[in-house]
Amino acid sequence: MTSEAGHGGTARAATTDMRVLREEEWDTWYDTLVRAFGGVPESVEERELYRSLTPYDRCLGVWDGDMCVATAGAYDFRLTVPGGASTPAAGVTMVGVSATHRRRGILTSMMRRLLDDTRAEGRSLAVLTASEPDIYGRFGYGVATFGLHAEIDTSRVRLAVPDGTDEVRLRYADPGAELAVCEAVYARTVPGRPGMLARRPGWERPALLDPESERGGASPLQCVLAERDGEVTGYARFRVRPEWGHSGQNGRVLLRDLTAVDAPSQAALWRFLFGIDLTTSLEVRGRPVDEGWQHLVSDVRRCELRVRDALYVRLVEVGTALEARTYQAPVDVVFDVEDAFCPWNSGRWRLSGDAKGAVCSRTSDAADLALSVRELGAAYLGGVSLAALGAAGRVREVRRGALTEAASGFGSATAPWLPHGF
Numbered sequence: 218m219t220s221e222a223g224h225g226g227t228a229r230a231a232t233t234d235m236r237v238l239r240e241e242e243w244d245t246w247y248d249t250l251v252r253a254f255g256g257v258p259e260s261v262e263e264r265e266l267y268r269s270l271t272p273y274d275r276c277l278g279v280w281d282g283d284m285c286v287a288t289a290g291a292y293d294f295r296l297t298v299p300g301g302a303s304t305p306a307a308g309v310t311m312v313g314v315s316a317t318h319r320r321r322g323i324l325t326s327m328m329r330r331l332l333d334d335t336r337a338e339g340r341s342l343a344v345l346t347a348s349e350p351d352i353y354g355r356f357g358y359g360v361a362t363f364g365l366h367a368e369i370d371t372s373r374v375r376l377a378v379p380d381g382t383d384e385v386r387l388r389y390a391d392p393g394a395e396l397a398v399c400e401a402v403y404a405r406t407v408p409g410r411p412g413m414l415a416r417r418p419g420w421e422r423p424a425l426l427d428p429e430s431e432r433g434g435a436s437p438l439q440c441v442l443a444e445r446d447g448e449v450t451g452y453a454r455f456r457v458r459p460e461w462g463h464s465g466q467n468g469r470v471l472l473r474d475l476t477a478v479d480a481p482s483q484a485a486l487w488r489f490l491f492g493i494d495l496t497t498s499l500e501v502r503g504r505p506v507d508e509g510w511q512h513l514v515s516d517v518r519r520c521e522l523r524v525r526d527a528l529y530v531r532l533v534e535v536g537t538a539l540e541a542r543t544y545q546a547p548v549d550v551v552f553d554v555e556d557a558f559c560p561w562n563s564g565r566w567r568l569s570g571d572a573k574g575a576v577c578s579r580t581s582d583a584a585d586l587a588l589s590v591r592e593l594g595a596a597y598l599g600g601v602s603l604a605a606l607g608a609a610g611r612v613r614e615v616r617r618g619a620l621t622e623a624a625s626g627f628g629s630a631t632a633p634w635l636p637h638g639f
């Protein structure tokens with residue numbers, strides 16, 4: 218039973234029932250979710266895809282009589298952490314509460330249940346992407362990765378490519394027919410960047426989703442493969458939206474995804490995207506913030522770079538989570554953690570680690586750094602500096618020098634990145 222004590226002083230009489238989703242309830246449940254996002258129906262392809270990916274055992278529905286009034290679920294992901302290990306993580310998703318039932322604690326009760334279940338299953342991390350950044354901090358999530366967006370004026374910006382780029386052969390391929398080859402490239406990149414998600418069954422399909430209704434005048438999805446010495450070393454998937462103005466062609470290239478295992482293959486794919494005939498701009502969304510092409514362009518200003526929050530991380534079990542990653546510089550600090558929503562994490566933890574591994578356990582020693590679990594989540598993948606959080610007043614340094622020591626250890630040479638939404 219979810220609590221119905223009203224927020225803002227309004228008492229609600231109705232009671233609701235939260236339970237695990239049954240397969241036969243999926244359509245009603247999913248309609249509730251779609252309506253919470255505005256009610257515009259998805260294409261048949263997209264709906265069927267997400268039906269097939271639904272993790273029924275880890276999905277919750279909240280019912281008011283026979284009405285479904287709220288939805289939530291958690292995918293079973295494996296997330297790359299600093300050092301390259303792949304760690305189980307609950308991918309919290311499909312959260313929606315009917316507007317008729319909002320602000321009476323239903324989201325809070327679903328978050329409670331999902332985090333308790335995640336802990337009971339022995340997973341130490343929960344991750345999500347937020348429809349609004351204001352929602353999840355109260356549940357202990359911190360923004361851990363950002364995505365880079367760019368609108369590149371390819372009629373003005375040139376690309377200087379590294380040695381070896383001219384040896385890369387490019388060829389068009391059918392996105393579906395060459396999916397396995399692209400997946401093999403993707404798999405090679407997963408350990409190399411924190412935040413990457415190892416492919417779970419079925420998760421290769423969202424990248425190919427291509428409903429005609431959502432093309433907005435652009436072409437169907439196109440795919441180009443990069444090859445070196447006869448081996449596929451990269452791929453780009455994109456659309457082209459032609460546009461003819463009074464002064465000529467102004468087509469736009471819309472990048473969906475690009476993955477490559479080495480710098481020449483990367484550069485060859487970007488050079489290709491910059492140079493497609495009859496186009497003058499390239500739009501990219503949610504790329505790694507440190508991606509190499511930014512260092513190859515002649516005019517970064519005309520790329521109109523912007524960053525946006527991407528993956529939110531929640532340490533469900535602080536000790537296990539901090540032991541799951543490695544530390545690029547030696548660290549030996551006592552954290553005093555505050556965690557109101559998951560109180561089993563609250564208190565002092567000693568973390569001792571380096572690039573080979575780490576131990577994190579309860580301690581009664583004096584604290585070196587005091588922070589909430591939200592800051593630990595933000596810093597966890599190495600993309601948000603503990604020193605920056607300290608400078609902002611979100612981490613309190615008790616022992617002088619501890620902040621620099623911890624910040625150096627927690628950092629990552631490669632920026633963390635979420636490869637796709639969920």
Ligand SMILES: CC(=O)SCCNC(=O)CCNC(=O)[C@H](O)C(C)(C)COP(=O)(O)OP(=O)(O)OC[C@H]1O[C@@H](n2cnc3c(N)ncnc32)[C@H](O)[C@@H]1OP(=O)(O)O
Nearest residue numbers: 253310311312313314319320321322323324325345348351
């Ligand atoms: C991982 C994902 O799937 S992200 C997708 C989230 N879903 C959506 O954005 C769809 C549209 N929105 C909704 O469905 C709902 O408004 C939700 C899910 C965001 C919130 O559900 P509710 O049941 O109303 O939240 P609940 O009543 O538990 O609120 C808990 C607290 O969060 C606050 N809160 C809830 N939503 C928001 C919001 N969008 N912005 C800021 N604060 C919020 C509430 O004010 C409340 O604060 P309080 O404890 O200080 O009083």
